[in-house]
Amino acid sequence: MSTSLTEERIRQIINEEMKDYGVRKRAPPSASDDDHGDDHHYGHHGNGWGPHDWEHGAPHNSWAPIIMSFGITIFLFGFASTFVMNDDLNDTVFNGNYLPIVLVGFAVIISGLLVWWRQDMSFDGHFEPKSAGAPFQNIDIRKVGMWIFLMSEMMVFSSLFTTYIRYRMGTESCQAILDNHATYSNGLPFSPGDACWVPASYFIAGSHSESWTLVLFPDTLVPGAINTFALIVSSFTVVLALKTANRTDLDHEERSRKIRNYLGATLILATLFLVLKLIEWFVGFNIGPFYAPSLLDDGYTIHNEMYHFAGAGHGGEYIDVNLRLSAATFYVATGTHGAHVFGGIIGLVYMTYKAHKGGYSPTNAVSIEYFGIYWHFVDLVWVLVFPAFYLY
């Protein structure tokens, strides 16, 4: 430690330097500042509802956070009161009295979101701070934030895969037990209602049902396959939207129209993904030569404790299995991915609307890029979820 620098000396140096750099030493705002009436009180903070004046950067006041937070509270309270597990832990008791609370909570969340969007609508790229220090020098701060957010998302899906791997590896497969004539690999007999693993691919990619022979495409992998392509194509349309937004050779109107179309296409593909997923889970197909029962019709549900498992290659032999664990793992893991797609759809609705209003230009085209990063991630996760849950 160099002892020549005393505390006083250092403070003196700092103060001299700071004078040059113009650090403001301003008195705190006193109560009397508030007496100018009307909106002046807010200064450049803007009021909590209206569009922001983005010229100045932070901070801006906003009602959105408090509204959305308490909306989530109401929603979760209602949800936990509406659906309650029964005493045997194998079914849900539905309590419709609390359903309005769920809807109110949802409405409050949406209204908070609308406030948030209303404030963002005016963002035209004027205030886009760049990262100052290593290792992200000169990269937009929002972009850094998005990548860091994806770090957390990676952990979310890692945890889901941990659950999946633990149960997939640690639970004996029903097919193996059936092959062994209702005996576990350790020689103990399998009794009806015992838990064993039935992968979703058994229903989706397999041919366990007699109805298969009738159809043109003999399995329900079709929606899964369409979904995969829908997501990949939607990643491409987002990139096209970004590319278009950066074009300076088009006039604003033409460009806005194109951006809207590309974002709209992404939105439609994302919606197609979710709709097909819900059909695959709950509705099933029965259109002309396409016939396939939904997973629900097949009995692949989180409450099914006695599934009649006939497997493959054993004629009339069967075992009654508890497939609740396999089903829960499948629905929650793919459902979490679906929730991310749903989040993307909510964002896309806003972005398509903003594009429609002419809100994007080369100055703020990066906003589309940030959404694109998230969307590629969701796409990538599907590429992992699909083989693990649909094919294998």
Next chain:
Amino acid sequence: MKVNVKILAITALLVASLMLAPSLQARSGGINNVDSGCTCHSGSPSSDVSPFMTLGNGSALPSEYNPGETYTFSFGFTGGPGSEFIAERQNTGGFNLVATSGTLTILDDSTQMIAGQLTHTTTGNDQMNWSVDWTAPSSGSANFQLTVNSVDGDASPGDGDHWAQSQFVMGAPGGVGETTTSSADGITVLFSAILLVSLMLLISVAYVFYRANPESFSWSAFAPWISEWLTSTDHKKVGTLYFVAGLFYFLVGGVIALMIRIQLSVPGNDFLTQDQYNQFFTLHGTVMIFLAAMPLINGFANWIVPLQIGARDLAFPRINAMAFWLNPAGSILILCGVFSGTGADVGWTGYQPITSWVSSHPGTTFWLAGQLMLVASSTLAGINFITTICAMRTPSMGWMQMPLFTWSVFVSVMCLFISIPAFGIGLIEAFLDRTIATAFFNTSAGGDPLLWSHLFWYFGHPEVYVVIIPAFGIVSEVLATSSRRSIFGYKSMVYAMAGIGFVSFIVYGHHMLTSGMAPWLRFVMMLTTMAVAVPTGIKIFNWLATMHGGSLVYRTHTLWSLGFLVTFTLGGISGMFFPSIAMDIHLHETYFVVAHFHYVLVGGTVFGLFAAIYYWYPKMTGKMMDERLGLLHFLIAFISYNGLFWPMHKLGLMGMTRRHHTYFIQANEYSDVVGTLPPEVASWNSFITINAFIFGLSTLIMVTNMVMTLVKGKKAPADPWGGWSFEWLVSSPPPTPSFDDLPTLIDVNEEHGSEKKENWLTRLMVPNDPDEEGMN
């Protein structure tokens, strides 16, 4: 100094009187090798057992009693395994009878009274019905709660045994004196009081606003003022909100802790019911960790980090506000079950399968949902702080020139950010188990409770470092400033913190050494856990070396930091007992564990936060705090703190278990009844309770200090303590935005910041050419 001597004398007197305080007389006897007539025979009540209760002659209970008359009751059960005839069977059943009023008198040796409740003796274990005398009270209806066990006679509680519970009522005579007011549940009353306090807090906030400028007060001026607080995204305002919310829940958690201590002050106590006790220790843990410690840390991080790195605000101010508001919103869910007497009762760890089981309270579902919101809050805060620290340092500040508090926040937020999604997914799985009945932790459907433990502790262990590492940063700042020199070994401090952060992810298994985890994994976890002591030791020695090479000024925050050094080191040493597998199996679930983690969480985190409050309060409010009150607070709190937690080590070694509603002691040193503790346990517990109250009340000194100085304190200069980092450059309190032009770091830290740049890590982190750096 004269005053200090006086304070010392008073404190010494207090301590002496504590030492001499007579130990309370403990109850003799206790559970004498009998079942307590509880639900310990199986998980849920069984419908094939039907309890009955009649008068001695077999007629039904009268609907009204005669005051003062003595009735003989005959009660017992029919059905269940106990009623099946098996030759020479020994055990058939047991019971527990609670009467809300009147007096129960034992008739024969088949029954006995324990803690005001009637239960069977070993002899009574062989019967299916029993009798007792009851003397009616003078007024009010009498309620009887009868719990019966119908057992299968295999002498071990378990699957073959069934139980059931019934309520019987006898009304007051002629409706006269009938008190229909059902007395409210204690816990409900407490939390209603908390609700009331929040309301009063709101009113006092309005009053403070009124007092600030009484002449010009009008509601039209108040509305924008309050909406400014509700909508602000300014990092300083959000920081203050975090701070106020954190202190509020610190109070809530503290009151809960004191309730627990009253319950444990004497053996066989009945101040809280077992049910309430379960809720109390669950909420104490949850509230203190998630709603008090983390918001307080976030409050300081919000306030100080942007100032220390020369940023105008955090990277995402609105997301920052969102992260805050999720906290109070989530706390409503966490506590809401309590208002109906059905709060979460599963411990803050929420171990499975109890959390996904029907026997835990309905409030557990809300508790899970509330924690899910806190997970969202932490994730949003994490994005914000990591981005801010990575991207918004003033252009002249490299990584190795960041103040240590900022470094500590960075490391702790990184730990939290990477680990908390695992907890979030575990919570979602448990929440879905409890609502739509998925089967993740349902053992009968093949679920694995240990998966929860892994997901939880993968988060839970980094979490305890998340709350301690910012305290390291605070102590580093405070000790360096108070020693009037730079910190000794800045780089080793950074690497030590980063090392602790990294290791925190691979040590979590030491929480599960007794859970049946794979033996080889236990061994690995033992070694990694012991490795944590190395970076922690480096930090301790660096602090000592800082003080050794400096010239220490004793201010309140210095004292708290010194106190931190002592208590945290003690806590660290007791922590080294647990990684050793054999020791851990012995000490698991005893008060030794409670002592350890309170030594690191209170003696570490809370002492660090107290130091931070005294250190940065002038910066945050522009008012100096009273040093004399600060000294008083420190002396009383430090002494009572050690009196509170040190004896717990001893209790743990004597075999006192944690999370137990009560305990029983031996009648004398020669009796050796199984399950009872040596007689001195009772006096130690009373001693602990007294100290707990002193420690809890001493915090009020600090709150008084804060409120009083806020109203009429001395104005604080920009840099009252001689600190070197950027937050001391701006006025107290700082303007908004804090910096018009970003400050430039000049090389005052040359002795540790930019000495040699040969090694690759330094080259990576410190930009060589300032011209290359991005400018706003």
